[in-house]
Amino acid sequence: MSDMTTVVERLRGDATVFSVEFFPPRDAADEAILWRSIRELESFDPAYMSITYGAGGSSRDGTIRSIARVATETTLVPMAHLTAVGHSVAELRHVIGSYAAVGVRNILALRGDPPGDPYGEWVPHPNGLNYAEELVTLVRSLGDFCVGVSAFPYGHPRSADLDTDTLHLVRKFRAGADFAIAQLFFQPEDFLRLRDRVAAAGCEALLIPGIMPLTTPRTLRKTIELSGASAPSSLLNRLEPLSDDPKAFRAEGLDAVTELCERLIAEGVPDLHFYTFNRSKATRELVSRLGLVPARA
Numbered sequence: 001m002s003d004m005t006t007v008v009e010r011l012r013g014d015a016t017v018f019s020v021e022f023f024p025p026r027d028a029a030d031e032a033i034l035w036r037s038i039r040e041l042e043s044f045d046p047a048y049m050s051i052t053y054g055a056g057g058s059s060r061d062g063t064i065r066s067i068a069r070v071a072t073e074t075t076l077v078p079m080a081h082l083t084a085v086g087h088s089v090a091e092l093r094h095v096i097g098s099y100a101a102v103g104v105r106n107i108l109a110l111r112g113d114p115p116g117d118p119y120g121e122w123v124p125h126p127n128g129l130n131y132a133e134e135l136v137t138l139v140r141s142l143g144d145f146c147v148g149v150s151a152f153p154y155g156h157p158r159s160a161d162l163d164t165d166t167l168h169l170v171r172k173f174r175a176g177a178d179f180a181i182a183q184l185f186f187q188p189e190d191f192l193r194l195r196d197r198v199a200a201a202g203c204e205a206l207l208i209p210g211i212m213p214l215t216t217p218r219t220l221r222k223t224i225e226l227s228g229a230s231a232p233s234s235l236l237n238r239l240e241p242l243s244d245d246p247k248a249f250r251a252e253g254l255d256a257v258t259e260l261c262e263r264l265i266a267e268g269v270p271d272l273h274f275y276t277f278n279r280s281k282a283t284r285e286l287v288s289r290l291g292l293v294p295a296r297a
């Protein structure tokens with residue numbers, strides 16, 4: 001698997017690049033949509049693409065199948081998400097082995113949430129793992145992988161406070177993580193403060209902001225839900241009055257996201273990681289506006 005490029009290698013340049021995230025298809029129709037988007041984004045040369053790992057069995061197979069196809073049939077650098085939910089260590093080894101077998105060298109190692117209720121009590125598999133940190137160690141022990149982890153600008157909802165949250169993030173780096181992708185946030189400062197906390201803890205880490213193209217009221221609600229924070233009134237006052245006008249909402253939402261990304265680029269972030277929801281149009285528009293696309297695209 002050593003001839004496959006790593007995420008870290010793709011982020012080595014001085015300029016900010018972009019990457020894209022998809023979720024595994026549920027059925028044939030979903031799969032067709034996913035693949036159209038993957039092909040549409042391929043010519044934009046994202047630094048890497050990732051596919052999330054679901055809580056259920058069939059979507060997990062979908063992740064492995066789709067990432068295998070990306071590795072073998074496209075020019076894209078694939079990164080597979082993996083969570084510890086419901087898996088014994090033996091099963092985790094097996095999934096990691098399946099990723100390696102198709103040439104996937106990049107893994108985003110996550111603890112995951114309890115299935116059903118993400119805020120419910122975390123019960124580890126009796127022969128499984130408790131924290132993402134342990135999954136980082138496991139992946140690292142199994143081969144020459146480039147490993148990413150998650151980070152939380154407002155702190156993970158289960159963390160007692162920001163200091164403990166930072167400590168646990170730093171532990172994931174010390175366990176061998178190469179980079180972290182941050183959960184969604186609203187203002188550039190929210191991400192920059194996370195970066196400052198990690199730096200203050202003496203950790204020289206590669207931190208990547210996660211970006212949601214705000215095209216619809218639904219994507220705004222999803223951003224609020226995932227971020228674990230309330231949206232600032234400046235953003236709500238800008239977008240909520242347009243809730244019944246899809247075209248105007250999309251235009252204003254993408255303007256707001258462009259401004260956020262411009263600030264992050266000016267701050268020297270290595271990569272902007274876009275949540276695509278398996279559609280490519282908004283991401284293509286944004287990266288074109290931000291000048292992150294090779295001339296031939």
Ligand SMILES: Cc1cc2nc3c(=O)[nH]c(=O)nc-3n(C[C@H](O)[C@H](O)[C@H](O)COP(=O)(O)OP(=O)(O)OC[C@H]3O[C@@H](n4cnc5c(N)ncnc54)[C@H](O)[C@@H]3O)c2cc1C
Binds near residue numbers: 055109130133151160
């Ligand atoms: C970029 C990104 C991608 C994601 N992709 C997926 C996906 O594909 N599939 C999916 O199901 N979910 C995904 N998630 C969601 C993620 O699984 C959840 O947020 C989950 O609740 C936490 O996972 P983690 O890896 O951050 O856990 P951890 O890093 O293990 O942290 C979980 C909690 O435990 C604390 N903690 C960590 N280590 C220790 C320790 N040693 N001792 C005590 N406490 C500790 C942390 O501070 C935190 O509060 C993603 C999240 C992000 C940001």
